[in-house]
Amino acid sequence: MASSTTTVTETFWTKWSSNSTLSFVTRKAQNSERKEENSITRESIPEGFFTKEEVARHNSPRDCWIVINDKVYDVSTFAEKHPGGPIIFTQAGRDATDPFRLFHTAKAWQQLQEFQIGELYNAEPVSELLKDYRELRSVLMRSQMFRSSKVYYIYKGLSNFAILAASLAVLNWSTSFWAILLSSCLIGLYWQQCGWLAHDFVHNQVTENRSFNSYVGGLFWGNLAQGFSLGWWKTKHNVHHAVTNECDEKYNPIDPDIDTLPLLAWSEDILASVDDPFIRSIISKQHLLFFPLLFLARISWMYSSWAHVSTFEMPKSLRLAERTCLLIHYATTLGIAFYFLPVPQALCWLLLAELFSGIGLSTIFVVSHNGMEMYNNPRDFVTAQLSSTRNIKNQFFYDWFSGGLNWQIEHHLFPTLPRHNLHKLPLQELPFNPSDGEP
Numbered sequence: 001m002a003s004s005t006t007t008v009t010e011t012f013w014t015k016w017s018s019n020s021t022l023s024f025v026t027r028k029a030q031n032s033e034r035k036e037e038n039s040i041t042r043e044s045i046p047e048g049f050f051t052k053e054e055v056a057r058h059n060s061p062r063d064c065w066i067v068i069n070d071k072v073y074d075v076s077t078f079a080e081k082h083p084g085g086p087i088i089f090t091q092a093g094r095d096a097t098d099p100f101r102l103f104h105t106a107k108a109w110q111q112l113q114e115f116q117i118g119e120l121y122n123a124e125p126v127s128e129l130l131k132d133y134r135e136l137r138s139v140l141m142r143s144q145m146f147r148s149s150k151v152y153y154i155y156k157g158l159s160n161f162a163i164l165a166a167s168l169a170v171l172n173w174s175t176s177f178w179a180i181l182l183s184s185c186l187i188g189l190y191w192q193q194c195g196w197l198a199h200d201f202v203h204n205q206v207t208e209n210r211s212f213n214s215y216v217g218g219l220f221w222g223n224l225a226q227g228f229s230l231g232w233w234k235t236k237h238n239v240h241h242a243v244t245n246e247c248d249e250k251y252n253p254i255d256p257d258i259d260t261l262p263l264l265a266w267s268e269d270i271l272a273s274v275d276d277p278f279i280r281s282i283i284s285k286q287h288l289l290f291f292p293l294l295f296l297a298r299i300s301w302m303y304s305s306w307a308h309v310s311t312f313e314m315p316k317s318l319r320l321a322e323r324t325c326l327l328i329h330y331a332t333t334l335g336i337a338f339y340f341l342p343v344p345q346a347l348c349w350l351l352l353a354e355l356f357s358g359i360g361l362s363t364i365f366v367v368s369h370n371g372m373e374m375y376n377n378p379r380d381f382v383t384a385q386l387s388s389t390r391n392i393k394n395q396f397f398y399d400w401f402s403g404g405l406n407w408q409i410e411h412h413l414f415p416t417l418p419r420h421n422l423h424k425l426p427l428q429e430l431p432f433n434p435s436d437g438e439p
């Protein structure tokens with residue numbers, strides 16, 4: 001059995017190398033098929049069937065159809081009540097089969113049935129790439145690869161506290177310039193590492209209990225330890241996973257992580273969408289602004305977090321929990337600074353810690369996605385991920401420093417796969433239990 005597993009993974013990974021050709025060929029084939037479909041009239045389609053083009057016209061929040069496994073669903077009445085929030089709109093008028101699989105439990109698959117209105121007419125056969133991806137996913141499920149090691153996550157939590165303790169120990173030992181520099185660097189690292197741990201919880205990698213992951217793991221490691229809002233980050237990050245590096249045809253980002261105008265534009269097409277001469281002049285300096293801005297990332301994200309928990313859109317109890325945890329974060333950080341250091345040095349320590357943590361977080365994102373393709377022609381999930389996501393060759397330090405996100409492609413294809421299993425893809429011989437099916 002193990003050898004068949006290896007074959008599936010090998011086949012899938014081999015195709016990555018020829019992916020751009022594959023996507024070009026697939027697109028060409030789709031275009032010619034589209035021309036043929038245009039000649040199809042509504043009368044010639046059996047009752048209960050819809051063409052891809054018909055589905056694509058229902059592409060707004062109030063009129064939202066999606067396709068999953070060649071079945072057509074009208075989610076217009078549900079979209080605003082969706083527990084995962086507005087991410088559902090990113091799939092309006094599209095085939096959402098693979099993004100849907102990323103995020104949901106059996107409960108959502110059941111609920112989905114309520115919304116079916118028909119089936120896709122003349123559904124195209126699934127590409128070999130997608131077929132392999134889906135097969136690989138089910139192999140990983142049957143091999144228990146989505147089960148986390150609790151020991152690993154306890155170790156991660158404890159090792160984060162060890163970094164915090166080291167930072168405090170340095171301040172306790174000396175308040176010299178070098179000690180302040182080292183301690184602020186360590187606390188910045190602590191926040192960054194807490195961020196990766198919150199990331200794992202919020203992706204439901206750590207336990208199967210989703211409420212525990214978000215409201216215990218996410219609130220503790222995200223809001224309290226790291227100082228970012230769970231709700232703000234989760235909504236933004238899940239959308240980033242569903243439509244990585246995607247812009248609309250007017251080059252407005254759909255992926256919020258590349259929504260950096262008026263400071264940075266990630267492609268010439270995005271730049272071309274900017275008319276304002278003042279903004280163009282700022283962007284023309286982006287090669288100079290780029291690295292300083294990366295240092296400021298954490299300050300900007302803390303601002304967005306507080307702005308998020310100040311709105312009244314979230315449930316009252318969650319807002320209270322998020323705010324309380326954020327306030328504890330601010331109070332403990334200020335408390336540490338002013339307990340150990342006089343005011344000017346304390347302020348320097350705080351600023352340096354924010355800057356170090358900012359660059360530590362943002363560089364991981366930059367190397368993983370920026371400089372990869374930005375696209376406005378929606379394509380299948382796997383092709384989209386492969387064209388917009390980059391791995392960094394594993395080194396022990398970088399693996400640890402980046403929270404395992406040097407395996408960014410694997411992470412994007414399987415966001416709920418625990419961090420400690422990412423490096424086992426693609427060629428590892430997996431333990432295989434044929435009795436465990438896909439949920």
Ligand code: HEM
Binds near residue numbers: 073088104
């Ligand atoms: C009729 C269509 C849909 C239904 C019935 C549905 C239902 C649900 C349900 C019940 C949950 C709570 C978690 C769970 O029990 O699985 C959920 C969460 C979520 N949904 Fe959907 N959903 C739909 C479409 C989509 C689409 C198209 C996307 C985007 C690709 C999406 C993204 C999410 C996300 C990101 C979450 C949050 C997951 C988490 O808490 O970790 N959903 N959805």
